[in-house]
Amino acid sequence: MRNTRKMLLGGVATLVLAAGPAAAQDKEPIIIGGAMSLTGVQAPLDTPALRGAEVAVKYLNDNGGVLGRQVELRNIDGKSDPVTVGNAAVELIDGGADIIMAPCDFDFGGPASREAQSAGLVGISTCASDPLYSSWSLGDKQFTLSMWNTTMGATAAEFALKENDWKTAYVVTDQFIAYTKSLSKYFNEAFTAGGGEILLEDTYTNGDNNFTAQLARLQALGTKPDVIFLSSYGQDIGSIIRALREVGYDAPVLGGDAYDDPAMHEALGERFGNDIYFVTHTWMGPEAHPKMPEFIDLYTQMHGAPPDTSFVSTGWDTVMMMAQAIEAAGSTDGAAVATALEEGEFDLLTGKLDYADAAGGHMPMKAAALIKLEGGQPSFVGWRTPENVPAP
């Protein structure tokens, strides 16, 4: 119901806009179909991305559209359910979508990409980072905007070993989804390949909010690790860091983009939010990209409040990259756009991006943003590109 209304509103807005520039008026709009989840466990990542994408669509239309055509974004709530996401994609494709924006994470975005592939369309996930999100498993027209976990894990490992000389690690893996599991796996590979030693690996179940057994095992180890790599998801990251710090484990904590959550930073606060580093998509300031302040302004104008997470950038980037590829291809034909994405190089808010060809899995060669948390306040350390990325 809510989405129908939103779509109707979107339709009206497009009509109003289309009446403006004469050039774009006669041509059909380019339709971006989104199956982003506005409800359920995926909503914290997908909703910001969709909001960022809305800003990008407005920006494109205000500046003459793409190929002289207006751009229209239609989203059907994927409800954080793989089957619903797939059905939403089918409905969007039947409704004339030219390109598909797929949800974050392989588990939820995969179904949308599979439908796009079988309809011969390009599908791009806004932030799926598991290497399963590749042309190998999804097809030759499927991409993800995010770096893979191979890059994310390797960046963390090289930061620990080369920049800080942290040689021993304690690794905790949440068994929640493909993302949490593969992130630890690639950190471990890169860390041991670089000469580090994993003192202890432990397993955690998402939602437990109880880390005592793991702590007992860590304490039984006798020695303290130089660094703690914690691959978890959602609120559990905060509660685990809290549990570790409370009993005196003050070693630096490393993690992935799931840490990019201002509420967690605030909840950890001055007392527990120290010496935490994470590898993520971008930093919401001019240090990350000169165009970032402009995006934040546009976002604030459109949504009435500044972004509350950096994940909004992934939506903006996805739409802008789609537009750039369609311009380069000269059409919305799936194969032509896929080729344009493979051949192009993109300078995005979330880092420079260059895809491998379909035989190379569409591996995203991308820089990673490194963020530091001190006193509950995040700060940008810089862009990092790991030297040795483990094979997926």
Add this chain to the structure above:
Amino acid sequence: MGFGLQFVIDVLSLGGAYALMALGLVIVYGILKLVNFAYGELIMVAGYTMFLLGGSALPWLVMAAVAVAMSMLAGVLTDYVAFRPVRAKSVTAVLITSFAFSTLLQNLALLFISPRPRPVALPEIFSETVTIAGVVTPVRNLITLAASVLLLGLFALLMRKTVLGIAMRAAATHFIMARMLGVPANLIITSAFAISGFLAGVVGLLWIGRIGTVTPGIGLEPLLIAFIATVIGGMRSMSGAVLGGFLFALIDTTLNYTLSQDLLKFRDAFTFTLVILILLWRPEGLIKGPATGQRT
């Protein structure tokens, strides 16, 4: 020695929280013979109240009291919105209305606040630790344990010594008979929802005290825990719910401590296998409760 003591404290503090969650669920079930699936959202309401009050200068205890009051209010509202209009009609209808109410509350939070987590103010003491016989333990765990012992005691007293408690027990045993003897049905049911909300509010504070943030889906885990604990303990017995809560915590913690890394990935499979075994052995749960199970 240290290891054993750590284990005992873990089981007791986790079990205390689980027992309170289960008790809040079973108090409504005992009378109506209906599971309130919007129970988890009462915890969410407490959490978001804390978030919304977070900017104010109120002392933490006042915020906590308001949060518990809001959660009680939400409990009573559940009765009025989801249960009372369809209570007499069919079980299926109430099942669906309680699910609907749960979805409604979650989506209100999603729409009007955010799908992303929001921070909740915690008092200093929730972050302190104490050392007991060489074991470093967060004070929070001891508070959880103390709060559960205190509340379980108060609750037992309420049910045995007060008119309201006796009337509620009577209604739980045989609702129609209790009504015939002059027990006001609506008042009893509303009270049950209010107490359920009170327990959810307190548990919410303790549960969110472990996490530090609140999201629209925060109630799912506690609802699941409460449901499993009451099923093990016996759906119709309040002491069963408490026993079930502690037993569930014991199972979980034991598995967490003893399973090897390769097996720990499948911990939930082991937990639920044990739950199934318990149910095969005692299909009614560990404690049977009153003999009649007739729904009103």
